[in-house]
Amino acid sequence: MSEIYDNIIRELTKPSERDKQRKVGPSELGDLCERCLAEKLLGVHDEEKTHPLAPMIGTAFHLYLENTIGLEGYLKETRVTVGEIEGYGEIRGTADGFDTTTGHVVDYKVLSKKKIKAFSSATFFDEDRNPEFYSDSLTEGQLKKYYYQMMLYGLGMENAGYEVNHTSLILFPRDCTVESVMSASHELCFKYNREAALNVLERANQIFKWATENRDNLEELDSHPGCYYCTFKR
Template structure:
């Protein structure tokens, strides 16, 4: 443990700020929320690899049409995910040093392909040059981790894995398998689960073809395209275009029929954590 370092004087050193625990918690929370909400945001309008496999075509149509989002989450779970990803990148960089070889390539940007002339580019978590695996880290709550173990990943996660595989392959790195490594957010590391399957380029290509179709519809109908494409429960309550009771579908969505938001069942938020 390091010794306390020299600190400069406070502007009003004789005054103690007298706060209740509630006020103090609000004060500390303010700094967290300020940082989350003032973090540099991607101005990229094109969809990224984590989005191209979203099952709900309406959500994709909103994004492609540039329809303004109607709400944003508080960003805390996404922040946990981002912070953990940064720690994992450090950890596998240290592993390279330990091994004396650059086995793991981390956080590198690859181009997956394109739809409607828009490149799909994203940063991948890990490529293992020794086993020729592409690994996507997911920091998951219990429900989604259990689902990953029992049923495999969602279409969105699986597509993302193959999309990164395509990106690495295009960059000249052979890919044998793609993996989604679910790491527990709320329990011991032993609860993690790694799902994998042989790399299949057609998964990513099919997703890009689907986006081409949605983009074509958006270019002919504009925001009205969102009202005519099919929906799916892509974590509706955390969808940026979800609005309870929405009726103007060109602007916002009341949720997929039978989804958690429409049945009162608790929702899950794993899709927020890249």
């Protein structure tokens, strides 16, 4: 291999700002696996860094959307504070998009076509746009985690003084070739649920409190049946 190739790969595998992040954010709080969430809150979650390409593609596409979308009244990459975990600190994150005109939180996800199909077929709504999820445990865990993440972003925008009415997951496939944006992308639109966001924060507070008092017994916490880490990495 050439020297320049080695240098480029070395640059690509350097720790990102997200890798350096010490505290959990809204994307982690919705984890249905109590044991993994407790470990992340305590800073003892040991996850091997293999530098997969998929998150890099997602980060690059997020940057493209940030630079391309120029809608009036549409806030991009907004830092928000969603709440606090006692003894741990404030939980902060970055909302991908927020339409100030309609009070609509937007979160972009760059996923495989297979995953997008699974998410869309597993989500059903009542007349008020409240969701019900019917799926295997792995899909349920990922989808609910994204749902709670959006509700927390909505709470963060409320905390910043905005009215929030809806949230949307906009799903883009990373493994498309000739498909158009219109035919390949998909939206899951949810009614904003403040109570759901507060419940996630309360659950995290309870898990953190228990974990700090029982550091040597974290295995007693429930592992979600759809947790990839607990199934394949422990």
